Amino acid sequence: xxxxxxxxxxxxxxxxxxxxxxxxxxxxxxxxxxxxxxxxxxxxxxxxxxxxxxxxxxxxxxxxxxxxxxxxxxxxxxxxxxxxxxxxxxxxxxxxxxxxxxxxxxxxxxxxxxxxxxxxxxxxxxxxxxxxxxxxxxxxxxxxxxxxxxxxxxxxxxxxxxxxxxxxxxxxxxxxxxxxxxxxxxxxxxxxxxxxxxxxxxxxxxxxxxxxxxxxxxxxxxxxxxxxxxxxxxxxxxxxxxxxxxxxxxxxxxxxxxxxxxxxxxxxxxxxxxxxxxxxxxxxxxxxxxxxxxxxxxxxxxxxxxxxxxxxxxxxxxxxxxxxxxxxxxxxxxxxxxxxxxxxxxxxxxxxxxxxxxxxxxxxxxxxxxxxxxxxxxxxxxxxxx
Amino acid sequence: xxxxxxxxxxxxxxxxxxxxxxxxxxxxxxxxxxxxxxxxxxxxxxxxxxxxxxxxxxxxxxxxxxxxxxxxxxxxxxxxxxxxxxxxxxxxxxxxxxxxxxxxxxxxxxxxxxxxxxxxxxxxxxxxxxxxxxxxxxxxxxxxxxxxxxxxxxxxxxxxxxxxxxxxxxxxxxxxxxxxxxxxxxxxxxxxxxxxxxxxxxxxxxxxxxxxxxxxxxxxxxxxxxxxxxxxxxxxxxxxxxxxxxxxxxxxxxxxxxxxxxxxxxxxxxxxxxxxxxxxxxxxxxxxxxxxxxxxxxxxxxxxxxxxxxxxxxxxxxxxxxxxxxxxxxxxxxxxxxxxxxxxxxxxxxxxxxxxxxxxxxxxxxxxxxxxxxxxxxxxxxxxxxxxxxxxxxxxxxxxxxxxxxxxxxxxxxxxxxxxxxxxxxxxxxxxxxxxxxxxxxxxxxxxxxxxxxxxxxxxxxxxxxxxxxxxxxxxxxxxxxxxxxxxxxxxxxxxxxxxxxxxxxxxxxxxxxxxxxxxxxxxxxxxxxxxxxxxxxxxxxxxxxxxxxxxxxxxxxxxxxxxxxxxxxxxxxxxxxxxxxxxxxxxxxxx
Numbered sequence: 001x002x003x004x005x006x007x008x009x010x011x012x013x014x015x016x017x018x019x020x021x022x023x024x025x026x027x028x029x030x031x032x033x034x035x036x037x038x039x040x041x042x043x044x045x046x047x048x049x050x051x052x053x054x055x056x057x058x059x060x061x062x063x064x065x066x067x068x069x070x071x072x073x074x075x076x077x078x079x080x081x082x083x084x085x086x087x088x089x090x091x092x093x094x095x096x097x098x099x100x101x102x103x104x105x106x107x108x109x110x111x112x113x114x115x116x117x118x119x120x121x122x123x124x125x126x127x128x129x130x131x132x133x134x135x136x137x138x139x140x141x142x143x144x145x146x147x148x149x150x151x152x153x154x155x156x157x158x159x160x161x162x163x164x165x166x167x168x169x170x171x172x173x174x175x176x177x178x179x180x181x182x183x184x185x186x187x188x189x190x191x192x193x194x195x196x197x198x199x200x201x202x203x204x205x206x207x208x209x210x211x212x213x214x215x216x217x218x219x220x221x222x223x224x225x226x227x228x229x230x231x232x233x234x235x236x237x238x239x240x241x242x243x244x245x246x247x248x249x250x251x252x253x254x255x256x257x258x259x260x261x262x263x264x265x266x267x268x269x270x271x272x273x274x275x276x277x278x279x280x281x282x283x284x285x286x287x288x289x290x291x292x293x294x295x296x297x298x299x300x301x302x303x304x305x306x307x308x309x310x311x312x313x314x315x316x317x318x319x320x321x322x323x324x325x326x327x328x329x330x331x332x333x334x335x336x337x338x339x340x341x342x343x344x345x346x347x348x349x350x351x352x353x354x355x356x357x358x359x360x361x362x363x364x365x366x367x368x369x370x371x372x373x374x375x376x377x378x379x380x381x382x383x384x385x386x
Numbered sequence: 387x388x389x390x391x392x393x394x395x396x397x398x399x400x401x402x403x404x405x406x407x408x409x410x411x412x413x414x415x416x417x418x419x420x421x422x423x424x425x426x427x428x429x430x431x432x433x434x435x436x437x438x439x440x441x442x443x444x445x446x447x448x449x450x451x452x453x454x455x456x457x458x459x460x461x462x463x464x465x466x467x468x469x470x471x472x473x474x475x476x477x478x479x480x481x482x483x484x485x486x487x488x489x490x491x492x493x494x495x496x497x498x499x500x501x502x503x504x505x506x507x508x509x510x511x512x513x514x515x516x517x518x519x520x521x522x523x524x525x526x527x528x529x530x531x532x533x534x535x536x537x538x539x540x541x542x543x544x545x546x547x548x549x550x551x552x553x554x555x556x557x558x559x560x561x562x563x564x565x566x567x568x569x570x571x572x573x574x575x576x577x578x579x580x581x582x583x584x585x586x587x588x589x590x591x592x593x594x595x596x597x598x599x600x601x602x603x604x605x606x607x608x609x610x611x612x613x614x615x616x617x618x619x620x621x622x623x624x625x626x627x628x629x630x631x632x633x634x635x636x637x638x639x640x641x642x643x644x645x646x647x648x649x650x651x652x653x654x655x656x657x658x659x660x661x662x663x664x665x666x667x668x669x670x671x672x673x674x675x676x677x678x679x680x681x682x683x684x685x686x687x688x689x690x691x692x693x694x695x696x697x698x699x700x701x702x703x704x705x706x707x708x709x710x711x712x713x714x715x716x717x718x719x720x721x722x723x724x725x726x727x728x729x730x731x732x733x734x735x736x737x738x739x740x741x742x743x744x745x746x747x748x749x750x751x752x753x754x755x756x757x758x759x760x761x762x763x764x765x766x767x768x769x770x771x772x773x774x775x776x777x778x779x780x781x782x783x784x785x786x787x788x789x790x791x792x793x794x795x796x797x798x799x800x801x802x803x804x805x806x807x808x809x810x811x812x813x814x815x816x817x818x819x820x821x822x823x824x825x826x827x828x829x830x831x832x833x834x835x836x837x838x839x840x841x842x843x844x845x846x847x848x849x850x851x852x853x854x855x856x857x858x859x860x861x862x863x864x865x866x867x868x869x870x871x872x873x874x875x876x877x878x879x880x881x882x883x884x885x886x887x888x889x890x891x892x893x894x895x896x897x898x899x900x901x902x903x904x905x906x907x908x909x910x911x912x913x914x915x916x917x918x919x920x921x922x923x924x925x926x927x928x929x930x931x932x933x934x935x936x937x938x939x940x941x942x943x944x945x946x947x948x949x950x951x952x953x954x955x956x957x958x959x960x961x962x963x964x965x966x967x968x969x970x971x972x973x974x975x976x977x978x
Contacts, residue, residue, distance in 0.1 A: 071444050072444075074442065074479065074531070075442065075444035075479075076444075077477070077479070078444055078475050078477030078479065079444065082475075140395075142398050143398075146401060149407040152407060153407075156419075159418065159419040159422055160419040160420070160421070162421075163419070163421040163422050163423040163478070163491075163523050164422075164423055164476070167475075169423075169477045169478070177482075177529065178421060178526065178529065181419075181420060181421065201397055201398075201400065201401065204394045204395070204397040205394065205395045205397050205398050206395075208390060208391050208394035208395075209391060209394060209395045210391040210392050210395075211395070213391060300528075301529075302528075302529050304530075304531070304533065306533075306565075306568050307531075307532070307533060307568045307569055307570070307571070308442070308483070308531050309438070309441055309442060309483070309571055309572065310568070310572075310591075310594065
């Protein structure tokens with residue numbers, strides 16, 4: 001316990017008497033198929049009911065934020081995408097946008113469209129991977145196998161567009177690295193149609209599945225009151241009926257020119273959260289089509305900054321944010337006017353979702369549902385440990 | 387929950403027979419996408435070993451190493467990137483920054499070996515299956531991280547320039563200079579190429595950081611005539627510049643000029659004053675106040691020697707004063723620069739020709755060391771009939787007369803024979819005197835030894851260049867001069883050698899002019915040295931032979947500048963002066 005008066009911050013419940021023989025400690029993770037990424041849940045169970053949980057992170061610490069303080073701005077560019085495997089593009093975009101904002105660098109129109117496309121494609125890939133995880137965590141691994149394949153189809157497209165499958169390293173300060181390859185639109189459309197078929201099937205086998213319904217409905221309910229208290233963002237919030245989406249509220253890149261609604265549900269339990277994400281997956285497909293339609297045929301895609309080997313960014317600080325699949329993702333960048341960033345703080349949505357919120361929601365759930373609950377919050381430990 | 391929710395999941399069987407996505411390696415191959423970032427390729431011929439890839443690599447995966455078969459030379463460090471695949475993250479920033487465009491990535495992504503050491507390899511050296519692959523990540527079109535375009539230097543338009551001897555180049559503003567300085571990748575290949583080994587990347591960095599006093603210090607470390615070199619240097623550094631490999635080289639010369647133009651004379655003097663340390667009683671005589679002599683004088687002076695320069699002319703600077711027209715090098719800038727050196731305590735005796743006003747023997751006996759930097763003062767003869775007719779001048783004499791402010795009547799049409807800088811300077815000077823000018827050169831235009839920029843500027847000033855012309859005879863007709871010449875054909879001399887011009891017999895041509903200026907080169911003149919000393923010095927092809935310390939066969943005598951080196955330019959002369967100063971210092975200290 002930290003020194004000082006902590007009476008204002010009481011523990012959420014009275015201490016459990018572990019000596020009583022009534023409770024048992026179980027570790028879920030750090031190596032466990034039921035946790036997302038590398039983190040551990042220290043569960044205290046009574047029978048098969050979870051009565052207390054402590055989350056443990058630290059298994060995945062790579063020190064990115066510190067590394068970047070010793071790198072020039074351009075050298076941070078290959079690092080940021082590695083913060084998050086399922087959705088590296090958000091990191092790339094936010095780092096580039098923050099740098100551009102402080103440096104006063106405008107990016108060309110075409111680059112904005114290409115960035116929007118890349119971001120939306122990565123949202124699609126991330127959602128598809130998440131569906132597999134959600135189904136798998138409830139024992140329906142078949143869906144997981146389908147989705148991994150389909151994610152790879154999208155990665156094929158990324159490979160074509162950016163030159164990389166997982167870490168795209170595409171959006172660098174000043175724009176993007178290359179234009180669309182020839183015939184990209186056609187192949188993209190093919191994959192989108194394939195994905196639509198997949199989503200139809202998933203709708204049948206997952207969302208119209210009595211087992212899924214029985215386990216997911218009413219699991220881990222987030223009330224609208226909890227949203228601000230816990231700092232909850234993204235689909236977790238929208239499922240609770242709150243219309244919050246950065247793409248709509250504070251549009252960045254080209255989102256203001258795209259036609260879409262914020263998808264909400266009435267009650268944020270695991271089932272509705274899944275449903276919101278599922279519908280956002282469909283929305284992503286639609287948005288990609290809209291982007292491809294609006295994409296300028298020609299134009300510059302890169303506005304060269306001063307020599308990147310000694311690029312000094314004027315002193316200042318900024319916070320930029322974007323809507324990732326898991327919710328608001330933010331970069332806080334501080335420059336002291338030198339060639340190196342003074343501080344880059346990465347604020348991923350999982351920080352609250354996987355620690356504070358999960359510890360709260362997990363109480364009184366069944367051990368078997370812990371994995372499903374965790375995935376239904378769509379947590380991603382890499383962004384907790386930058 | 388309905389019955390549908392129980393039946394619906396059985397749809398999973400539908401996909402039981404769908405085609406697998408996995409590739410059956412090794413039966414099937416899946417090539418990477420066209421712009422996939424796979425293994426490195428490097429075009430060893432194109433690569434200059436500048437190390438920009440090493441500089442940008444955030445993982446320190448690239449190391450520049452010497453490679454067998456690749457020699458260090460001007461514009462090539464002789465090193466090549468060695469890539470460590472234990473560290474590489476395939477971001478390809480090395481490709482984006484590569485100034486030459488030699489580095490690229492193939493789309494090959496599988497490489498299996500049981501020896502972990504092979505994954506540290508020099509791309510392009512060891513043959514790899516992907517070397518020949520066309521697809522992969524390349525720097526395309528305009529996309530690159532280096533900045534290929536130079537900040538344009540403002541100049542007087544030719545029409546205005548021709549009206550006077552006003553300086554043509556206007557110089558960079560602070561903003562322009564900083565922008566130009568920003569383009570530098572700090573590879574330092576220029577440093578090795580510069581005869582004086584000036585610390586170019588560091589003074590360019592000082593410009594970026596607006597620390598011009600630091601920049602001045604850096605300039606004077608290796609070059610006491612920065613304002614001169616900032617204007618008329620032959621700038622070998624720019625030929626070697628990495629950015630110049632696929633773009634316009636950094637305007638190193640103009641940046642140097644910017645530094646010295648911006649810092650006040652008072653401030654520069656203060657910096658120089660601090661450099662003089664110690665005084666010793668040893669005396670050094672320097673013959674000739676040209677760039678080499680002045681450079682030696684400066685470095686010897688700051689080392690504490692008692693330096694006396696003997697100069698035959700009334701003004702210092704040698705060829706810079708008398709040979710370079712004022713539109714390229716204004717007299718007041720040159721004077722200010724030289725005064726800064728003289729005022730450090732250098733004794734300079736003008737109008738004192740060694741061998742006439744003062745004997746060489748006297749200098750030899752009264753000084754601890756002598757530095758000869760007399761330059762090339764004797765123009766080569768055309769060896770033609772009619773060469774000594776009135777109206778036929780030599781380029782050096784002509785430029786000297788102009789520099790002395792004498793009136794020279796050239797008439798309405800001048801023919802200049804030669805293709806070097808003297809020829810161009812003479813031609814452009816004649817244009818300013820109002821004459822029509824034609825340059826006659828025996829080789830092709832691309833063979834002209836004159837600076838390319840000068841040739842272009844001369845053309846803008848309507849100087850007509852006639853290549854492959856071999857003069858045969860000069861005659862006088864109606865008070866004008868008639869040059870009879872023959873057309874030359876170029877005889878191939880094999881690789882790396884300029885083709886040789888040979889006159890096509892049978893046909894001859896004529897050109898009429900009022901004045902003919904011959905500027906086909908010049909040689910050294912050594913009659914001022916007494917024969918007994920001359921015998922010890924050692925000559926070869928009319929040049930003085932010296933060792934690396936610029937010491938001649940007579941240990942007391944050092945020599946430098948055009949009479950020693952083959953590059954025959956100001957910067958080499960300055961470098962010679964510096965090296966000779968070091969040599970003299972070493973020699974005189976060994977006496978102690």
